[in-house]
Amino acid sequence: MNIILFDPTEIGKPLSKRDERAVHLLKVLHKNIGDSFDAGVLGGNLGNGLIEAVRLDGIVFSLDVKESPPLRLPICVSVGFPRPIQLRRLLRDLSNFGVEAIDLVGTDMGEKSYRDTKLLIDGGARAALIEGAAQARDTRLPLLSAYTTLDDWLEERPWDRARDTFVSASGRDRNLRISPILVVADNVRPEGSFGLLNMMGRPVVIAVGSERGWSDRERDKLEEAGFLRLSMGNRALRTETACIAAVVLAMEKMGKLE
Amino acid sequence: MNIILFDPTEIGKPLSKRDERAVHLLKVLHKNIGDSFDAGVLGGNLGNGLIEAVRLDGIVFSLDVKESPPLRLPICVSVGFPRPIQLRRLLRDLSNFGVEAIDLVGTDMGEKSYRDTKLLIDGGARAALIEGAAQARDTRLPLLSAYTTLDDWLEERPWDRARDTFVSASGRDRNLRISPILVVADNVRPEGSFGLLNMMGRPVVIAVGSERGWSDRERDKLEEAGFLRLSMGNRALRTETACIAAVVLAMEKMGKLE
Numbered sequence: 001m002n003i004i005l006f007d008p009t010e011i012g013k014p015l016s017k018r019d020e021r022a023v024h025l026l027k028v029l030h031k032n033i034g035d036s037f038d039a040g041v042l043g044g045n046l047g048n049g050l051i052e053a054v055r056l057d058g059i060v061f062s063l064d065v066k067e068s069p070p071l072r073l074p075i076c077v078s079v080g081f082p083r084p085i086q087l088r089r090l091l092r093d094l095s096n097f098g099v100e101a102i103d104l105v106g107t108d109m110g111e112k113s114y115r116d117t118k119l120l121i122d123g124g125a126r127a128a129l130i131e132g133a134a135q136a137r138d139t140r141l142p143l144l145s146a147y148t149t150l151d152d153w154l155e156e157r158p159w160d161r162a163r164d165t166f167v168s169a170s171g172r173d174r175n176l177r178i179s180p181i182l183v184v185a186d187n188v189r190p191e192g193s194f195g196l197l198n199m200m201g202r203p204v205v206i207a208v209g210s211e212r213g214w215s216d217r218e219r220d221k222l223e224e225a226g227f228l229r230l231s232m233g234n235r236a237l238r239t240e241t242a243c244i245a246a247v248v249l250a251m252e253k254m255g256k257l258e
Numbered sequence: 259m260n261i262i263l264f265d266p267t268e269i270g271k272p273l274s275k276r277d278e279r280a281v282h283l284l285k286v287l288h289k290n291i292g293d294s295f296d297a298g299v300l301g302g303n304l305g306n307g308l309i310e311a312v313r314l315d316g317i318v319f320s321l322d323v324k325e326s327p328p329l330r331l332p333i334c335v336s337v338g339f340p341r342p343i344q345l346r347r348l349l350r351d352l353s354n355f356g357v358e359a360i361d362l363v364g365t366d367m368g369e370k371s372y373r374d375t376k377l378l379i380d381g382g383a384r385a386a387l388i389e390g391a392a393q394a395r396d397t398r399l400p401l402l403s404a405y406t407t408l409d410d411w412l413e414e415r416p417w418d419r420a421r422d423t424f425v426s427a428s429g430r431d432r433n434l435r436i437s438p439i440l441v442v443a444d445n446v447r448p449e450g451s452f453g454l455l456n457m458m459g460r461p462v463v464i465a466v467g468s469e470r471g472w473s474d475r476e477r478d479k480l481e482e483a484g485f486l487r488l489s490m491g492n493r494a495l496r497t498e499t500a501c502i503a504a505v506v507l508a509m510e511k512m513g514k515l516e
Binding site for chain 2 (some may be wrong): 002012056068089092093095097098135136137138193194195196232233234235236237238241244245248249251255256257258
């Protein structure tokens with residue numbers, strides 16, 4: 001937790017001492033009355049928090065947040081529903097990188113029961129996204145969506161809708177729509193390699209299959225929709241590892257690691 | 259489990275039906291007497307296994323393994339001891355990529371208790387490495403070592419010893435020693451960026467700190483030993499994510515993703 005993030009609705013109220021952020025402030029960082037700490041408002045600015053009082057009903061704090069959060073990474077990751085425990089970590093890691101959007105997609109060969117994960121309704125998914133953002137000192141979370149099938153996702157083409165950085169990677173001209181590069185991770189029937197792709201200046205949509213990969217029907221559908229099938233080396237990677245690897249490669253190709 | 263891996267000592271004996279590989283063969287892959295399956299011998303070759311019989315005392319199988327395993331990736335990752343649960347996943351993922359060696363190192367700011375993980379003595383670490391290799395259809399495991407302090411590691415310079423691919427990335431001339439590029443992931447005091455490094459044709463040693471990063475004393479020690487401090491973007495990544503990201507970038511720079 002490199003920054004303490006607050007929901008806008010939590011401002012002005014004491015933070016319960018049982019809240020994990022309070023535990024982190026008092027027990028890990030050893031903060032006390034009068035101490036300041038790195039803070040941010042979810043969806044808003046960054047800056048400092050100040051502990052005004054530590055009372056029975058919680059920590060009374062004030063915020064001074066004037067700094068803009070970092071730009072989003074113009075990357076949308078679509079991934080076949082992984083196991084719930086892996087989903088948690090994946091959401092945290094993708095949020096850590098600051099990707100724009102995460103689309104969870106039911107695939108032909110994916111385990112159907114993974115779609116019914118409680119994480120999406122019990123706040124677990126949001127908590128994982130917040131954890132990743134806090135690690136990166138970011139206040140903004142990836143936009144998280146779920147689709148029952150790949151067909152639904154391809155039909156909706158959510159990457160065509162205005163999403164923050166998908167409108168403009170620079171954030172300057174919000175009306176200028178740059179069409180994203182559409183790629184699908186596929187080590188079985190690749191047309192090229194991630195390593196050779198040039199993504200400089202373009203947003204990118206990366207589709208990663210579920211554990212058992214893509215069906216040929218899905219490969220055809222993706223091709224029709226304009227997706228390039230790219231491999232990442234010749235070793236089969238785990239779904240979550242493939243997502244992280246693809247994001248890192250896209251960042252590198254975009255010059256976002258320099 | 260994309261391949262069933264056997265220890266050389268297990269060959270010629272029935273595989274207990276309670277073993278997770280037997281469960282995978284019978285319950286997940288629905289294999290039966292006379293069926294073949296992808297198999298490999300740890301440290302040896304790849305090929306096919308054949309189920310000769312399914313008896314009370316286990317699955318009787320024969321192996322026909324003639325294919326050489328894939329080349330190791332000429333990358334050594336040194337990482338500050340992470341939490342045991344994260345260590346397991348990290349070992350699995352690094353083995354999935356096929357790195358040559360993994361050195362676990364106690365760092366100044368790392369949690370001392372993490373060094374005493376039972377994983378290194380109870381077989382848990384080896385199981386994680388095997389899981390990653392099986393995912394990648396590889397029979398070989400990264401060489402795993404542990405060092406109490408960074409100083410010990412830097413003094414021993416294990417990358418100078420003959421390690422499989424560190425001798426030659428091509429595997430052709432085992433006597434030709436190519437000196438590795440030494441890099442340390444450091445977003446706090448970087449001298450350059452991973453994205454700009456050219457590693458083509460050279461093995462690489464990547465040092466990643468523990469959760470709380472490097473001490474300035476360690477930075478100086480690493481610099482003395484010839485390590486370049488490189489950043490990966492401007493967001494603080496989790497230790498395990500930073501390891502994966504660094505390996506993927508090194509692979510890309512080596513042309514191993516093409």
